[in-house]
Amino acid sequence: MLDVGQIVKAEHKTGQYIGKVASADERRVLVEIMAVLRHPQQGDLHSAYDPDAALFHERRASAEREKVWVMLRDAVPYAGEVPAYRESLAAAWEAEIRRIDRMRRWSEQCLQCLDTLGKDYGLHSES
Template sequence: MSDENQVPAGEGWVRFTYKTGEYAGRLVEQGTPRSVVETLAVLRHPEQGDLHHPYDPDVPFFHERRALAHREKALVPNRDIQPHAAAELPPYEASREQAVARMLDELDRLQRWAARAADQLRTVASDYR
Protein backbone atom coordinates (compact mmCIF):
# COMPACT_ATOMS: atom_id res chain seq x y z
CA MET A 1 0.00 0.00 0.00
CA SER A 2 1.27 3.43 -0.88
CA ASP A 3 -0.54 5.35 1.86
CA GLU A 4 -0.33 4.27 5.48
CA ASN A 5 -3.92 5.46 6.05
CA GLN A 6 -5.33 3.08 3.44
CA VAL A 7 -7.13 0.09 4.84
CA PRO A 8 -6.01 -3.24 3.36
CA ALA A 9 -8.56 -5.71 2.04
CA GLY A 10 -10.10 -7.78 4.74
CA GLU A 11 -12.97 -10.08 5.36
CA GLY A 12 -16.13 -8.47 6.56
CA TRP A 13 -15.89 -5.34 4.44
CA VAL A 14 -19.33 -4.11 3.65
CA ARG A 15 -20.97 -1.39 1.61
CA PHE A 16 -23.91 0.20 3.39
CA THR A 17 -26.36 3.04 3.14
CA TYR A 18 -27.17 5.18 6.13
CA LYS A 19 -29.77 7.88 5.79
CA THR A 20 -28.91 9.17 2.28
CA GLY A 21 -25.16 8.46 2.31
CA GLU A 22 -23.29 5.40 1.14
CA TYR A 23 -20.25 4.08 2.96
CA ALA A 24 -17.72 1.26 3.10
CA GLY A 25 -16.83 -0.25 6.42
CA ARG A 26 -16.49 -3.28 8.60
CA LEU A 27 -19.25 -5.38 10.11
CA VAL A 28 -18.78 -5.13 13.88
CA GLU A 29 -21.79 -6.95 15.25
CA GLN A 30 -24.39 -8.88 13.32
CA GLY A 31 -27.94 -8.69 14.55
CA THR A 32 -31.55 -9.02 13.48
CA PRO A 33 -33.02 -6.90 11.93
CA ARG A 34 -30.05 -4.47 12.21
CA SER A 35 -26.30 -4.83 12.47
CA VAL A 36 -23.54 -2.54 13.75
CA VAL A 37 -21.06 -1.36 11.12
CA GLU A 38 -17.93 0.76 11.46
CA THR A 39 -17.42 3.52 8.89
CA LEU A 40 -14.09 3.41 7.04
CA ALA A 41 -14.80 5.35 3.81
CA VAL A 42 -17.46 7.63 2.32
CA LEU A 43 -18.68 6.44 -1.09
CA ARG A 44 -21.54 8.93 -1.55
CA HIS A 45 -22.12 11.99 0.61
CA PRO A 46 -25.58 12.36 2.19
CA GLU A 47 -27.99 14.67 0.36
CA GLN A 48 -28.98 18.04 1.74
CA GLY A 49 -32.48 19.48 2.00
CA ASP A 50 -35.92 18.03 2.64
CA LEU A 51 -36.14 14.52 1.22
CA HIS A 52 -39.94 14.69 1.13
CA HIS A 53 -39.73 17.76 -1.11
CA PRO A 54 -36.66 17.14 -3.31
CA TYR A 55 -35.13 20.10 -5.13
CA ASP A 56 -37.42 22.52 -3.28
CA PRO A 57 -35.33 25.30 -1.72
CA ASP A 58 -38.37 26.95 -0.10
CA VAL A 59 -39.17 24.33 2.55
CA PRO A 60 -39.56 25.37 6.21
CA PHE A 61 -36.51 23.31 7.29
CA PHE A 62 -33.67 22.63 4.84
CA HIS A 63 -31.86 19.67 6.41
CA GLU A 64 -28.09 19.61 6.79
CA ARG A 65 -26.66 16.10 6.69
CA ARG A 66 -23.05 15.34 7.54
CA ALA A 67 -21.25 12.15 6.57
CA LEU A 68 -20.67 9.57 9.27
CA ALA A 69 -17.33 10.17 10.97
CA HIS A 70 -14.27 7.96 10.54
CA ARG A 71 -14.73 4.78 12.58
CA GLU A 72 -18.20 5.92 13.67
CA LYS A 73 -20.45 2.96 14.42
CA ALA A 74 -23.95 2.92 12.95
CA LEU A 75 -26.91 0.62 13.48
CA VAL A 76 -27.97 -0.26 9.93
CA PRO A 77 -30.88 -2.38 8.66
CA ASN A 78 -29.49 -5.63 7.23
CA ARG A 79 -31.22 -4.97 3.90
CA ASP A 80 -28.96 -1.89 3.49
CA ILE A 81 -25.71 -3.85 3.98
CA GLN A 82 -23.96 -5.56 1.05
CA PRO A 83 -20.55 -7.23 0.76
CA HIS A 84 -17.92 -4.81 -0.57
CA ALA A 85 -15.16 -6.25 -2.71
CA ALA A 86 -12.22 -3.91 -3.22
CA ALA A 87 -8.46 -4.30 -3.15
CA GLU A 88 -8.23 -1.46 -0.61
CA LEU A 89 -10.23 1.42 0.75
CA PRO A 90 -8.99 4.99 0.36
CA PRO A 91 -8.17 6.94 3.52
CA TYR A 92 -11.35 8.21 5.15
CA GLU A 93 -10.56 11.92 4.72
CA ALA A 94 -9.73 11.49 1.02
CA SER A 95 -12.89 9.44 0.43
CA ARG A 96 -15.00 12.11 2.16
CA GLU A 97 -13.41 14.90 0.10
CA GLN A 98 -14.00 12.94 -3.12
CA ALA A 99 -17.63 12.28 -2.14
CA VAL A 100 -18.20 15.99 -1.47
CA ALA A 101 -16.57 16.92 -4.79
CA ARG A 102 -18.76 14.40 -6.67
CA MET A 103 -21.90 15.75 -4.96
CA LEU A 104 -20.92 19.34 -5.81
CA ASP A 105 -20.33 18.30 -9.44
CA GLU A 106 -23.78 16.66 -9.52
CA LEU A 107 -25.40 19.80 -8.09
CA ASP A 108 -23.54 22.01 -10.57
CA ARG A 109 -24.72 19.81 -13.44
CA LEU A 110 -28.29 19.92 -12.11
CA GLN A 111 -28.09 23.71 -11.84
CA ARG A 112 -26.82 24.01 -15.42
CA TRP A 113 -29.54 21.59 -16.62
CA ALA A 114 -32.23 23.64 -14.86
CA ALA A 115 -30.96 26.84 -16.51
CA ARG A 116 -30.93 25.25 -19.99
CA ALA A 117 -34.35 23.67 -19.43
CA ALA A 118 -35.77 27.06 -18.35
CA ASP A 119 -34.29 28.76 -21.44
CA GLN A 120 -35.69 26.06 -23.69
CA LEU A 121 -39.10 26.29 -22.04
CA ARG A 122 -39.14 30.06 -22.59
CA THR A 123 -38.43 29.45 -26.30
CA VAL A 124 -41.19 26.84 -26.51
CA ALA A 125 -43.60 29.15 -24.64
CA SER A 126 -42.93 31.95 -27.13
CA ASP A 127 -44.01 29.57 -29.92
CA TYR A 128 -47.37 29.17 -28.22
CA ARG A 129 -48.14 32.87 -28.62
Template sequence: MNEGDLVKCTYKTGTYLGEIFNLRPDSKTAVVKILAVVKHPLQGDLHNPGKTDVPLFHERRALSYTEKANIPLSHIKPYSGTIPPYPESLAEAVSEYEEKLKKDDSAFSAASYKTLAQIKESYTFQS
Protein backbone atom coordinates in the same frame (compact mmCIF):
# COMPACT_ATOMS: atom_id res chain seq x y z
CA MET B 1 -22.06 -11.88 7.36
CA ASN B 2 -20.02 -11.91 10.53
CA GLU B 3 -18.52 -9.38 12.90
CA GLY B 4 -15.30 -8.03 11.40
CA ASP B 5 -16.47 -8.46 7.77
CA LEU B 6 -15.97 -5.54 5.40
CA VAL B 7 -19.18 -4.16 3.90
CA LYS B 8 -20.64 -1.51 1.64
CA CYS B 9 -23.76 0.03 3.14
CA THR B 10 -26.25 2.82 2.73
CA TYR B 11 -27.27 5.00 5.64
CA LYS B 12 -30.01 7.52 4.99
CA THR B 13 -28.85 8.93 1.61
CA GLY B 14 -25.11 8.28 1.92
CA THR B 15 -23.10 5.22 0.93
CA TYR B 16 -20.16 4.00 3.02
CA LEU B 17 -17.55 1.28 3.37
CA GLY B 18 -17.11 -0.16 6.82
CA GLU B 19 -16.71 -3.12 9.10
CA ILE B 20 -19.44 -5.05 10.88
CA PHE B 21 -18.92 -4.14 14.53
CA ASN B 22 -21.92 -5.89 16.05
CA LEU B 23 -24.28 -8.18 14.15
CA ARG B 24 -27.87 -8.14 15.45
CA PRO B 25 -29.76 -10.78 13.44
CA ASP B 26 -32.75 -10.74 15.82
CA SER B 27 -33.40 -7.08 14.99
CA LYS B 28 -32.27 -7.51 11.35
CA THR B 29 -29.62 -4.82 11.84
CA ALA B 30 -25.88 -4.51 12.30
CA VAL B 31 -23.73 -1.84 13.86
CA VAL B 32 -21.22 -0.82 11.18
CA LYS B 33 -17.98 1.03 11.92
CA ILE B 34 -17.53 3.56 9.10
CA LEU B 35 -14.14 3.49 7.34
CA ALA B 36 -14.74 5.42 4.08
CA VAL B 37 -17.35 7.47 2.20
CA VAL B 38 -18.52 6.34 -1.25
CA LYS B 39 -21.41 8.79 -1.79
CA HIS B 40 -22.06 11.92 0.26
CA PRO B 41 -25.55 12.24 1.78
CA LEU B 42 -27.99 14.45 -0.11
CA GLN B 43 -28.97 17.89 1.14
CA GLY B 44 -32.49 19.30 1.39
CA ASP B 45 -35.89 18.02 2.44
CA LEU B 46 -36.16 14.46 1.15
CA HIS B 47 -39.93 14.48 1.74
CA ASN B 48 -40.23 17.36 -0.73
CA PRO B 49 -37.58 16.54 -3.35
CA GLY B 50 -36.54 19.39 -5.58
CA LYS B 51 -38.27 22.02 -3.47
CA THR B 52 -36.55 24.86 -1.64
CA ASP B 53 -39.68 26.47 -0.15
CA VAL B 54 -39.80 24.09 2.80
CA PRO B 55 -39.81 24.71 6.56
CA LEU B 56 -36.30 23.26 6.93
CA PHE B 57 -33.73 22.65 4.18
CA HIS B 58 -31.82 19.79 5.80
CA GLU B 59 -28.06 19.76 6.16
CA ARG B 60 -26.65 16.23 6.13
CA ARG B 61 -23.05 15.55 7.04
CA ALA B 62 -21.28 12.33 6.10
CA LEU B 63 -20.80 9.86 8.91
CA SER B 64 -17.42 10.33 10.59
CA TYR B 65 -14.41 8.02 10.51
CA THR B 66 -15.02 5.05 12.87
CA GLU B 67 -18.50 6.36 13.71
CA LYS B 68 -20.83 3.47 14.42
CA ALA B 69 -24.22 3.37 12.72
CA ASN B 70 -27.07 0.92 13.23
CA ILE B 71 -27.97 -0.18 9.70
CA PRO B 72 -30.67 -2.59 8.45
CA LEU B 73 -29.17 -5.80 7.08
CA SER B 74 -31.04 -5.16 3.82
CA HIS B 75 -28.83 -2.07 3.30
CA ILE B 76 -25.56 -3.95 3.80
CA LYS B 77 -23.64 -5.86 1.14
CA PRO B 78 -20.32 -7.72 1.46
CA TYR B 79 -17.29 -5.76 0.23
CA SER B 80 -13.99 -7.28 -0.88
CA GLY B 81 -12.11 -4.34 -2.35
CA THR B 82 -9.54 -1.99 -0.89
CA ILE B 83 -10.80 0.62 1.54
CA PRO B 84 -9.34 4.06 0.77
CA PRO B 85 -8.24 6.39 3.57
CA TYR B 86 -11.27 8.14 5.04
CA PRO B 87 -10.11 11.73 4.34
CA GLU B 88 -9.47 10.96 0.66
CA SER B 89 -12.79 9.14 0.27
CA LEU B 90 -14.67 12.04 1.89
CA ALA B 91 -12.95 14.61 -0.33
CA GLU B 92 -13.77 12.58 -3.44
CA ALA B 93 -17.41 12.05 -2.40
CA VAL B 94 -17.85 15.79 -1.74
CA SER B 95 -16.20 16.67 -5.06
CA GLU B 96 -18.44 14.25 -7.00
CA TYR B 97 -21.55 15.67 -5.32
CA GLU B 98 -20.43 19.25 -6.02
CA GLU B 99 -19.91 18.43 -9.71
CA LYS B 100 -23.35 16.85 -9.94
CA LEU B 101 -24.96 19.91 -8.34
CA LYS B 102 -23.05 22.34 -10.63
CA LYS B 103 -24.46 20.61 -13.72
CA ASP B 104 -28.05 21.27 -12.59
CA ASP B 105 -29.15 24.91 -12.70
CA SER B 106 -32.26 24.44 -10.54
CA ALA B 107 -32.90 26.41 -7.34
CA PHE B 108 -32.83 23.12 -5.43
CA SER B 109 -29.31 22.28 -6.68
CA ALA B 110 -28.14 25.82 -5.85
CA ALA B 111 -29.52 25.52 -2.30
CA SER B 112 -27.98 22.04 -1.95
CA TYR B 113 -24.62 23.35 -3.19
CA LYS B 114 -24.72 26.22 -0.68
CA THR B 115 -25.52 23.84 2.17
CA LEU B 116 -22.80 21.42 1.08
CA ALA B 117 -20.28 24.29 0.93
CA GLN B 118 -21.09 25.16 4.57
CA ILE B 119 -20.60 21.54 5.63
CA LYS B 120 -17.39 21.24 3.60
CA GLU B 121 -15.79 24.06 5.61
CA SER B 122 -16.06 21.95 8.75
CA TYR B 123 -14.59 18.79 7.20
CA THR B 124 -10.95 17.83 7.62
CA PHE B 125 -9.58 16.23 4.45
CA GLN B 126 -6.24 15.24 5.94
CA SER B 127 -5.35 12.22 8.02
Protein backbone atom coordinates in the same frame (compact mmCIF):
# COMPACT_ATOMS: atom_id res chain seq x y z
CA MET C 1 -26.01 -12.72 7.88
CA LEU C 2 -22.83 -10.66 7.98
CA ASP C 3 -19.95 -11.53 10.30
CA VAL C 4 -18.35 -9.25 12.90
CA GLY C 5 -15.17 -7.79 11.41
CA GLN C 6 -16.39 -8.20 7.82
CA ILE C 7 -15.89 -5.22 5.50
CA VAL C 8 -19.16 -4.01 3.95
CA LYS C 9 -20.59 -1.33 1.69
CA ALA C 10 -23.53 0.24 3.52
CA GLU C 11 -26.26 2.78 2.74
CA HIS C 12 -27.00 5.20 5.59
CA LYS C 13 -29.21 8.32 5.42
CA THR C 14 -28.67 8.90 1.67
CA GLY C 15 -24.91 8.38 2.01
CA GLN C 16 -22.92 5.30 1.09
CA TYR C 17 -19.96 4.07 3.11
CA ILE C 18 -17.38 1.34 3.49
CA GLY C 19 -17.17 0.04 7.01
CA LYS C 20 -16.46 -2.85 9.32
CA VAL C 21 -19.24 -4.85 10.96
CA ALA C 22 -19.08 -4.25 14.72
CA SER C 23 -22.26 -6.11 15.62
CA ALA C 24 -25.29 -7.62 13.93
CA ASP C 25 -28.67 -9.11 14.67
CA GLU C 26 -31.38 -10.60 12.47
CA ARG C 27 -32.52 -7.14 11.20
CA ARG C 28 -29.65 -4.68 11.56
CA VAL C 29 -25.91 -4.36 11.42
CA LEU C 30 -23.71 -1.91 13.36
CA VAL C 31 -21.10 -0.56 10.95
CA GLU C 32 -17.93 1.30 11.93
CA ILE C 33 -17.29 3.84 9.15
CA MET C 34 -13.98 3.53 7.31
CA ALA C 35 -14.58 5.49 4.08
CA VAL C 36 -17.22 7.56 2.26
CA LEU C 37 -18.42 6.43 -1.17
CA ARG C 38 -21.32 8.85 -1.66
CA HIS C 39 -21.94 12.05 0.33
CA PRO C 40 -25.43 12.40 1.86
CA GLN C 41 -27.90 14.56 -0.06
CA GLN C 42 -28.87 17.97 1.26
CA GLY C 43 -32.42 19.23 1.73
CA ASP C 44 -35.72 17.77 2.87
CA LEU C 45 -35.97 14.14 1.80
CA HIS C 46 -39.77 14.29 1.99
CA SER C 47 -39.81 17.28 -0.37
CA ALA C 48 -37.04 16.28 -2.76
CA TYR C 49 -35.45 19.10 -4.74
CA ASP C 50 -37.71 21.72 -3.13
CA PRO C 51 -35.56 24.76 -2.27
CA ASP C 52 -38.51 26.28 -0.38
CA ALA C 53 -39.06 23.32 1.97
CA ALA C 54 -39.85 24.31 5.55
CA LEU C 55 -36.73 22.53 6.82
CA PHE C 56 -33.81 22.38 4.42
CA HIS C 57 -31.50 19.88 6.12
CA GLU C 58 -27.72 20.10 6.07
CA ARG C 59 -26.43 16.53 6.16
CA ARG C 60 -22.87 15.75 7.14
CA ALA C 61 -21.15 12.55 6.14
CA SER C 62 -20.69 10.06 8.96
CA ALA C 63 -17.33 10.51 10.67
CA GLU C 64 -14.39 8.13 10.51
CA ARG C 65 -14.87 5.31 13.06
CA GLU C 66 -18.44 6.51 13.78
CA LYS C 67 -20.71 3.53 14.38
CA VAL C 68 -24.08 3.58 12.64
CA TRP C 69 -26.93 1.09 12.59
CA VAL C 70 -28.14 0.12 9.12
CA MET C 71 -30.78 -2.35 8.03
CA LEU C 72 -29.26 -5.69 7.05
CA ARG C 73 -30.64 -5.27 3.51
CA ASP C 74 -28.62 -2.00 3.19
CA ALA C 75 -25.22 -3.64 3.82
CA VAL C 76 -23.42 -5.95 1.41
CA PRO C 77 -19.94 -7.52 1.56
CA TYR C 78 -17.20 -5.32 0.11
CA ALA C 79 -14.04 -6.84 -1.39
CA GLY C 80 -12.34 -3.82 -2.95
CA GLU C 81 -9.59 -1.60 -1.63
CA VAL C 82 -10.61 0.62 1.28
CA PRO C 83 -9.48 4.20 0.62
CA ALA C 84 -8.30 6.50 3.40
CA TYR C 85 -11.24 8.24 5.07
CA ARG C 86 -10.13 11.83 4.39
CA GLU C 87 -9.44 11.19 0.70
CA SER C 88 -12.71 9.30 0.27
CA LEU C 89 -14.63 12.12 1.97
CA ALA C 90 -13.04 14.69 -0.37
CA ALA C 91 -13.84 12.58 -3.45
CA ALA C 92 -17.46 12.00 -2.36
CA TRP C 93 -17.95 15.70 -1.50
CA GLU C 94 -16.54 16.77 -4.89
CA ALA C 95 -18.73 14.23 -6.72
CA GLU C 96 -21.83 15.57 -4.94
CA ILE C 97 -20.91 19.15 -5.91
CA ARG C 98 -20.48 18.04 -9.55
CA ARG C 99 -23.87 16.25 -9.42
CA ILE C 100 -25.64 19.34 -8.03
CA ASP C 101 -23.88 21.63 -10.53
CA ARG C 102 -24.99 19.37 -13.38
CA MET C 103 -28.60 19.59 -12.14
CA ARG C 104 -28.26 23.39 -11.90
CA ARG C 105 -27.04 23.59 -15.49
CA TRP C 106 -29.86 21.25 -16.60
CA SER C 107 -32.40 23.49 -14.83
CA GLU C 108 -30.98 26.58 -16.56
CA GLN C 109 -31.25 24.87 -19.97
CA CYS C 110 -34.86 23.89 -19.18
CA LEU C 111 -35.71 27.49 -18.28
CA GLN C 112 -34.16 28.75 -21.53
CA CYS C 113 -36.17 26.21 -23.54
CA LEU C 114 -39.38 27.10 -21.72
CA ASP C 115 -38.73 30.81 -22.27
CA THR C 116 -38.29 30.18 -26.01
CA LEU C 117 -41.44 28.06 -26.08
CA GLY C 118 -43.37 30.72 -24.17
CA LYS C 119 -42.42 33.30 -26.82
CA ASP C 120 -43.40 30.85 -29.55
CA TYR C 121 -46.74 30.24 -27.81
CA GLY C 122 -47.27 33.98 -27.41
CA LEU C 123 -47.20 33.71 -23.61
CA HIS C 124 -45.52 36.09 -21.17
CA SER C 125 -42.45 34.85 -19.32
CA GLU C 126 -41.21 36.39 -16.06
CA SER C 127 -37.61 35.21 -16.47
